[in-house]
Amino acid sequence: MLRLNEVKLPLNHEEDALSTAILQKLGIASEDMLSFEVFKRAYDARNKANILLIYIVDVEVVNQADLLVQFANDPHVRETPDMTYQFVAKAPQNLSSRPVVIGLGPCGLFAALILAQMGFKPIVLERGKAVRERTKDVFGFWRKKPLDTESNVQFGEGGAGTFSDGKLYSQIKDRKHYGRKVLNEFVAAGAPEEILYVSKPHIGTFKLVNMVEKMRAQIIELGGEIRFSTRVDKFDIQEQKLKGLYLSNDEYLPCEHAVLAVGHSARDTFEMLYEQGVYVEAKPFSIGFRIEHEQSMIDECRFGDNAGNPILGAADYKLVHHCKNGRSVYSFCMCPGGTVVAAASEAGRVVTNGMSQYSRHERNANSAIVVGITPEQDYPEHPLAGIALQRQLEELAYTVGGENYHAPAQLIGDFLKGKSSEQLGEVNPSYTPGITLTDLSKVVPSYVIEAIQEAIPAFDKKIKGFAKADGLLTGVETRTSSPICIKRGKDLQSINTQGLYPAGEGAGYAGGIWSAGIDGIKVAEALALDMLAKSQIN
Incomplete structure (x- = not known):
């Protein structure tokens, strides 16, 4: 079979548009195409008014060898690789031990x-x-x-x-x-x-x-x-x-x-x-918070009038900001239409994570907004020092949250102003058992607060409304990856x-x-x- 890359079509294209595009790309008649199947489908939403679907397709044709020669210099037409999994070994009958x-x-x-x-x-x-x-x-x-x-x-x-x-x-x-x-x-x-x-x-x-x-x-x-x-x-x-x-x-x-x-x-x-x-x-990992917005806002920002299209589904995002102090802030584990969840595994410690169902139909979007940290800069004294730092922050979150596994939380507007939150806005928290509104600077090091305070307005330039005052930050996110x-x-x-x-x-x-x-x-x-x-x- 032939694999065609970068076959682009409008979001709401006709059913036969893909087969027509394949025939046009290869310059063959319909009877020379025996079958095709979609290997991958993505979308390009950089232009919200003209969102494109981008296909990779595998095509069975009559004259494959000739077409491979014809398109030898075209990186978008290649022979389909064999992706069948092959076992590397078979256990002998006299195997004396078990893994x-x-x-x-x-x-x-x-x-x-x-x-x-x-x-x-x-x-x-x-x-x-x-x-x-x-x-x-x-x-x-x-x-x-x-x-x-x-x-x-x-x-x-x-x-x-x-x-x-x-x-x-x-x-x-x-x-x-x-x-x-x-x-x-x-x-x-x-x-x-x-x-x-x-x-x-x-x-x-x-x-x-x-x-x-x-x-x-x-x-x-x-x-x-x-x-x-x-x-x-x-x-x-x-x-x-x-x-x-x-x-x-x-x-x-x-x-x-x-x-x-x-x-x-x-x-x-x-x-x-x-x-x-x-x-x-020790190895680098990241610490920060979960951030929640209304999913409808993210959909509108990413897809415009195409928000709600079933092919596109709930919109996600991936954001990175390099701070003036040399830190990097990025979004991680973005959960469209999901919930912030309690992910503690040790008593007396609070940890957040994100979850969603297949439908992604919950009201809020959430992701981790975290700051990268390194052993050399932040926990150099011992190979397991990253674990000690995680525990310290999770214990602070437990204490500030009320010592009942409620998570400390703060409205984005208050966080950017550096003042404690007292009441919620339009974004309802999804975290259970519950949240305690507070000042998140009590929970994480100052360099984390400063970096995220710089990053959120920068992210707002990419997703309008990201810095919306009644969006919510919930802490702490410490399990982005292993610290060792x-x-x-x-x-x-x-x-x-x-x-x-x-x-x-x-x-x-x-x-x-x-x-x-x-x-x-x-x-x-x-x-x-x-x-x-x-x-x-x-």
Whole structure:
């Protein structure tokens, strides 16, 4: 097949316009085009009065070889790459040990699934609960029930991505098309088929719950084993080699190959690894707040009269501002038509995140507005100092919020003026259990306040109304990414602990559902090849 890039058509084009554009581009008659399918559909809304749809299409033609020669110098016409996933190994029948996957978030889920599909029958350890039980705990906490520190937005089957917007896109390079494998598995588990071709696919929490259950069932059907409410409390490391795991139920599990996919909030695990000598280093992350506006305002600003078009859906945005003091402020994890959620995983600490359903029909838009910080500049004293900083800010948010898991919040207008807020405007907060209006300068360092105060007016120039006085800031956002990196080598094993495969967001190698799933596949392949090589030696 041929792949055509950059096929542009008006937003409300006729049904046959795409096939006509393909024929015109290739200069062929209709009978020479056997079929076509849309590989990707995006939009260009820079001109709100003339929004364009941009297609990438795969076309089956009669004279493909001739057309490839004819368009050899045209970068927009190429042969369609083979994106079929190929397994790198198959488990031998005499396999003497089983790999372990620690964590059942997106990374661990795909690592376990790939290992199971290759016949390695992984044992999966998840400190939290199965996704439906976990969902009850999460929604219970949002309704002011006690926080379960082992079953919450961060911990449990599906990982933090389950209670999010379910975004499935990233800027990572994916030359081996692992991302297509992720999308195909999601569709097989019940995701809408449109995630295969829309430019910014997302799923939403309720659909993710069902999908995670189906993928777990496949792992079990293929011989895998899932153990919930099972935490790794210590690693048995001898002569820099993994030998086993000490579990929270007092069991010792022999293990020489383990995927470490614990997510960015497994702070106790990070501390334990560091104390046991596994190489860990601090890495940059970001801190700030969630910002809320009415979604209708964002739609109008982005799409003009085309706001509400079902193809466009709820509008998103991506903003960056480089401050005079050298800091960068950017939007992160934008959730159109979503809600701000309580994402605490430790008692006495408040954390915010964003979530939306597949429909994205809630009244407000929200995103994180965060300031980048670095170990060299902001927490240089210890590899785990970033964790200490996160905890400090989350404790301040808990205290200022009223010590009942209410989040501190401030109207944008008051924030820009540097005064405490006393009453809400038109934007109703979506955060539950609730908010406490205050002055957010009590919660984060002054450099964060100064940077965001400079950035919001700059963002208003790009999205008119972004600095609207009754928009809302809610704090704190501290879990944008892991504050540490567990370094790994070219073989994807820890650089000083053989058999341990750090993976996903928690280890510093992913940022979101899609990239975490891709990293899970990569690590599963590396682990499988190592197990296969060692089984042949033995």
